[in-house]
Amino acid sequence: MLKKRIIGVITVLDGWAVQSIGYKKYLPIGRPNIIAENLDRWGVDEILIICIDRTINKAGPDKETLNSLSYKSLSTPICYGGGISTLRDAVSVINNGVERLLLDSIIEKNSIDEIFKISEKLGSQSLIASLPTKLNSGKIDFINYKNIYKNKDEKMILNLLKSSVFSEALIIDLENEGIPQSFNKELIEKINIPIPIIAFGGISDDYQVKDILKNKNVSAVAIGNFLNYKEHAVQKIRDNTKLNFLRKSKYRKILNRYKSS
Numbered sequence: 001m002l003k004k005r006i007i008g009v010i011t012v013l014d015g016w017a018v019q020s021i022g023y024k025k026y027l028p029i030g031r032p033n034i035i036a037e038n039l040d041r042w043g044v045d046e047i048l049i050i051c052i053d054r055t056i057n058k059a060g061p062d063k064e065t066l067n068s069l070s071y072k073s074l075s076t077p078i079c080y081g082g083g084i085s086t087l088r089d090a091v092s093v094i095n096n097g098v099e100r101l102l103l104d105s106i107i108e109k110n111s112i113d114e115i116f117k118i119s120e121k122l123g124s125q126s127l128i129a130s131l132p133t134k135l136n137s138g139k140i141d142f143i144n145y146k147n148i149y150k151n152k153d154e155k156m157i158l159n160l161l162k163s164s165v166f167s168e169a170l171i172i173d174l175e176n177e178g179i180p181q182s183f184n185k186e187l188i189e190k191i192n193i194p195i196p197i198i199a200f201g202g203i204s205d206d207y208q209v210k211d212i213l214k215n216k217n218v219s220a221v222a223i224g225n226f227l228n229y230k231e232h233a234v235q236k237i238r239d240n241t242k243l244n245f246l247r248k249s250k251y252r253k254i255l256n257r258y259k260s261s
Contacts, residue, residue, distance in 0.1 A: 004213050004245045005045035005220035006234055007198065008227050010035050012051040012065055012082070019225045021178035023052065029228060033068040039227065040074040042234045045247060047074070048102065048170075048222055051082025055105040061089055066096040081130060085111070090118045094126070102170060104130035107157065119165035128198065129166040131157065132174045133187050140191050143174055161193045168219060169193055173201030178225055180204040188215055198222050206240035213243060 010032050011020045017035045018026040029035060032049060039047050049069070051062040061083045069078060080093050081102025090101055101122070106115060107129060119127055132143040142152040161169060171191060176182035182202035191197070196219035199212050204226035212221055227233045238246050 003247060004218070004243070006209070006237060006246070007046045007048050007079075007200075007220050007222040008039035008042075008044035008234070009048045009050060009200065009222050009224035010039070011224055012049060012062065013053050015062070015064060019178065019228075020052075022175065023177060025178075031068070032065050033072055035228065036069055036074060036076075036078075037072050039234075040072070040076045042227070042232065043238075043247075044076060044227070044234050045220070046077045046079060046100075048079045049081070050102065051080075054083030055085065059083055060085075061093050063092075063096070066093065066098065070097045079128060081128075086114055087117045087121060090122060094122060100126050100128060100167075102128045102130050103166075104132075107131075107152065107160065112156070112160065115160070115165055116163075124165055125167045127166045129157075129161060129169045129195075130172065131169050132172045133191070134174050135184055135186055135190075138190075140187060158193065161195055166195055168196045168198055170198045170200055170222065173199075176202035178202065180226065181208055183208065183212065185212065185215075188212065188218055196220075200224075206237050209237050210241040210243060213241070213246070 010017050012032050013026055017029040017032045019029055020026055036047050054062055077099040079100040079102055080098045081104060084090055084101060084103060085106050093101060134141045134143055142154055142157055144152050171187055173183050173187055176184060179202045181204050188197055188199055197217050198220045199218055200222035203221050203223050209221050212218055
């Protein structure tokens with residue numbers, strides 16, 4: 001059975017890791033490289049860095065944050081999103097030791113050609129589509145971050161996802177992001193896309209994780225704020241959900257080895 005993943009998310013604003021609540025309120029947590037080092041040590045399957053102010057400030061990728069991560073020699077794969085608007089941006093991020101890219105603002109009509117260039121150069125396995133969503137009268141709206149009242153072009157997005165330029169889609173519950181146990185399962189039940197889904201936004205509870213991962217179209221859950229509350233949160237999720245398609249706890253392996261010696 002194909003393994004599913006637990007992804008640790010670090011939201012970065014002005015160079016600092018922050019706790020985000022609906023992308024409207026922010027509380028500082030610390031330096032992104034320190035948070036990443038903790039997530040690496042605690043055993044997440046992937047670390048997703050989202051620099052939420054880079055595109056709006058036309059600042060390009062956050063090279064300072066990327067450089068600080070490279071000095072940590074992390075064993076966990078890194079995915080990065082923020083300020084990527086060209087093939088040149090994408091290549092520069094990958095050259096900083098990042099395995100995969102999260103693309104969001106570039107998913108607009110006038111950037112489609114650039115997305116194809118990036119996918120052709122780096123491979124679709126390197127690209128994740130970021131799709132902030134809301135449920136509106138039973139229908140899923142794809143939301144534009146720059147103006148949360150403006151929807152992205154649904155037909156364009158669906159055609160893009162069918163064209164094999166992305167390997168996965170990050171489905172963000174925009175209304176419930178940062179609110180405990182609030183991810184709206186209807187978003188992943190009603191959405192019809194041809195690539196695996198990473199669920200993100202308001203995921204905090206062991207059994208909530210288990211319920212979401214049982215969806216055959218979901219390849220991973222992404223958890224931000226809530227992994228920082230307890231040191232062994234990742235391992236407890238693995239133990240308490242008892243899912244055979246999740247990688248086993250690191251400390252559980254250590255205990256078993258100790259018992260057999």
